[in-house]
Amino acid sequence: MRRYGSALLLVLVGAAILRISLLSELYLRYVQAGLRPYLVVSGVVLVGLGVLAVVVRGKSYDDDEHAGDDGEHGHGHGHEHGHAHHGPRGAWLLALPALALLLFPPPALGSYSASREAAQVAAQGVGAFPALPAGDPVELTLAQFSSRAMYDSGRSLKGRTVRMTGFVTHGDDGTWYLTRLLVSCCAADATTSKVEIRGADAPVTDTWVTVTGTWHPKGKLGTDAAWPPVLDAGSVKTVREPADPYEQR
Template identity: 70%
Template sequence: MRRYGPAVLLLLVGAAVLRISLFSALYLRYVQSGLRPYLIASAALLVLLGVAAGVRAAREVPDEDEDPHDHGHAHTTGPRLAWLLVLPAAALLLFPPPALGSYSAAREDAQRAAQGVGTFPALPTGDPVDLSVAQFSSRAVYDSGHSLKGRTVRLTGFVTHADGDTWYVTRLLVSCCAADATTSKVQVRGADAPPTDTWVTVTGTWHPKGRLGMSAAWPPVLDAKTVRQVKQPSDPYEKR
């Protein structure tokens, strides 16, 4: 059985990646949607290599002049350690980890340097207007035209908490994959806080605070009219 170790490992890793990329949308927890074809191709290649390694191992005939006991004794430690690599692959296959949430958001300090205050394009007509958390934050902190003033907006994200009754609707932004995720969040006022990591859609109006482009304006504030619990979207991250 020891000689089939590499084949089993390749098959497990390939099957795990196929599960999250071809047979579900779980891959969106880790990378952007545009990388899906590359994940599927890589996983398929790993499965083919695993099958080839298994066939090759099955065809190998032990050397009759070699003492099987000595051979096994000489290589006991290496193969046993190699089998440990099966554990993370099996874990990904059976128990894929959840998307990044409040813990990851809390690790990033809310430090925002002024990125240049200026005017933003006009918002679409009609209320409420759907915005990403990042879009709302950018307009609230940097828009000298105050395009959010008097408008009702709708934001969707997961709940994070601060001291006291302060809570936020939060999203993580990615450029390529979950490893480069950064946080965007909006403080919600006028509504009771749902539990941490609950996904919600919040409808409300912008509450101006601080000087544009300065740290006092961060995080922006939304006066809530309604807070509705929703399911986590298949793609939990916002794109830059």
């Protein structure tokens, strides 16, 4: 069985990639949607290489057996050559990450990752933003809301009801935040966007919620005092984690 170990490892890794990218949308926990075709192709190639390796090694083994049947000396030499060299037994441990991804895909990044990042306000000039769409509540991402709350000299959020979705994180002083991770390429480059929620009881950490409310002005525009922006909540509704848990930069 060890003869086929590396080949089976290729098949396992390829199957795991296909499971999260072709048979489900779990890949969105790790990379952007645009990378799906590359994941599918990678999975197919790995599975194909693994199957090919099994076929080639099986044929090579059969050839060695037939060569050994030609004579006692040939059998002894073929047996020694065919079976004396094996990889280290610990190499099978390499299969564990592939099995874990295949059977128990890790969840998307959440409150722990968000809390590891220090508060950083991007250098951005204050200026007027385009008007928001008509009608309330207006759907916004956390990044859109934060940008307008912190840098919009036209105060386009004033008097408007907005609705946003994210997961819950807690501060050290009893405050809680609606939080979302922003990615450019994959989960490895994720940064945090969060909005302080006031006027509503805090749900459990990592609970996904949709919050509807109004902007609460805070601090001077364009300064650290304006971060994180604040929303006075009118309603907080628990929702399922979206298929794509990240916002795009």
